[in-house]
Amino acid sequence: MSRARRARERTAHPSTYTPAPGHRFNVGDRVTIKRAFPPGHRRTPYYIRGKEGVIERICGAFPNPEELAYGFEGEPAKVLYRVRFQQRHVWPDYQGPARDIIEMEIFEHWLAPVAGRAKSARTTQSG
Amino acid sequence: MSAMATTPFDSYSGSHHDHGHGHHAPVAGHEEGRPSDHEIMSRAMQELLEARGVVTAEEVRRRMEIFEEEFPYRGSRVVARAWIDAPFKRRLLKDGKAACAEMGIDLEATRLIAVENTPEVHNLIVCTLCSCYPRELLGSPPTWYKSDNYRARVVFEPRSVLKEFGTVLPDHVTVRVHDSNADMRYVVVPMRPKRTESWSEERLAEILTRDTLVGVTMPKVPRKV
Numbered sequence: 001m002s003r004a005r006r007a008r009e010r011t012a013h014p015s016t017y018t019p020a021p022g023h024r025f026n027v028g029d030r031v032t033i034k035r036a037f038p039p040g041h042r043r044t045p046y047y048i049r050g051k052e053g054v055i056e057r058i059c060g061a062f063p064n065p066e067e068l069a070y071g072f073e074g075e076p077a078k079v080l081y082r083v084r085f086q087q088r089h090v091w092p093d094y095q096g097p098a099r100d101i102i103e104m105e106i107f108e109h110w111l112a113p114v115a116g117r118a119k120s121a122r123t124t125q126s127g
Numbered sequence: 128m129s130a131m132a133t134t135p136f137d138s139y140s141g142s143h144h145d146h147g148h149g150h151h152a153p154v155a156g157h158e159e160g161r162p163s164d165h166e167i168m169s170r171a172m173q174e175l176l177e178a179r180g181v182v183t184a185e186e187v188r189r190r191m192e193i194f195e196e197e198f199p200y201r202g203s204r205v206v207a208r209a210w211i212d213a214p215f216k217r218r219l220l221k222d223g224k225a226a227c228a229e230m231g232i233d234l235e236a237t238r239l240i241a242v243e244n245t246p247e248v249h250n251l252i253v254c255t256l257c258s259c260y261p262r263e264l265l266g267s268p269p270t271w272y273k274s275d276n277y278r279a280r281v282v283f284e285p286r287s288v289l290k291e292f293g294t295v296l297p298d299h300v301t302v303r304v305h306d307s308n309a310d311m312r313y314v315v316v317p318m319r320p321k322r323t324e325s326w327s328e329e330r331l332a333e334i335l336t337r338d339t340l341v342g343v344t345m346p347k348v349p350r351k352v
Contacts, residue, residue: 014228016238016311043309045255047282059238062310080310082240087304091283099301102282105309 018060199266
């Protein structure tokens with residue numbers, strides 16, 4: 001979809017989310033964040049690379065920030081997910097209770113599948 | 128779009144040694160010292176855009192005005208509405224941007240996810256990569272939100288950081304941290320305090336301070352005077 005068309009649709013039907021045709025992962029899927037350190041503008045925080053989490057929601061397809069940052073169009077758009085992690089897994093010496101979680105947005109090309117589904121994809125949260 | 132690398136707040140981190148006078152930028156309103164390189168660059172850019180008829184000084188001024196006079200109050204209005212109108216709250220949690228549009232609030236490029244505090248879950252917002260913040264909903268982020276200290280610590284010791292804000296959570300409450308590291312922006316829908324059942328939407332909005340909407344504090348009912 002062209003950028004101009006996206007902009008028109010945004011005005012007509014404002015929404016947080018966009019369609020994500022052909023998305024590879026679904027809510028509840030277990031994923032690993034790739035442990036890679038390429039140079040450049042990356043929106044995947046260092047501290048989460050190599051960690052395992054669960055898809056919390058699919059946000060849609062968005063222009064690739066790794067291209068946008070250098071003046072390119074960001075095409076093709078990449079599917080963006082929200083991924084949930086257990087704090088004690090992210091930080092082995094985490095001091096808080098085991099129930100604490102952290103969530104962030106990760107683009108599809110940073111995700112690798114992990115066999116099996118998570119026991120519960122959702123917490124008590126409705127959103 | 129999220130700006131990374133160098134941002135205007137880099138200039139907070141020092142370099143106020145130079146107290147030379149007579150170099151005051153006309154718009155930036157510096158109390159002292161010379162304008163930073165970023166201010167000079169921004170001023171030069173604005174002058175070029177004005178010269179080419181892309182923007183007018185009045186448009187820039189107006190934009191700065193609504194940033195300060197309107198944006199900071201939108202979040203409180205939206206969440207106060209959610210407190211008194213359960214179907215609206217459901218829509219807000221389902222699609223933050225669409226719900227704001229219902230209230231006539233245009234979030235422009237901001238894509239909003241509203242997250243709800245419950246007796247079991249407390250939400251907290253940060254951007255570890257820079258200072259992504261729902262500016263069209265809450266105005267400019269506070270200095271502490273942009274500080275290295277908050278950004279680095281809140282992801283791995285959120286309960287300690289919350290305690291420094293005076294917010295102590297029992298262990299049976301899940302602390303759910305949101306790193307707004309890409310295209311989404313976040314607002315917390317706090318729990319409505321007891322003894323506010325008879326309050327108007329406007330009065331509710333008053334206790335929905337910026338910090339409660341980022342999740343570092345909880346709304347408080349002032350003691351009776």
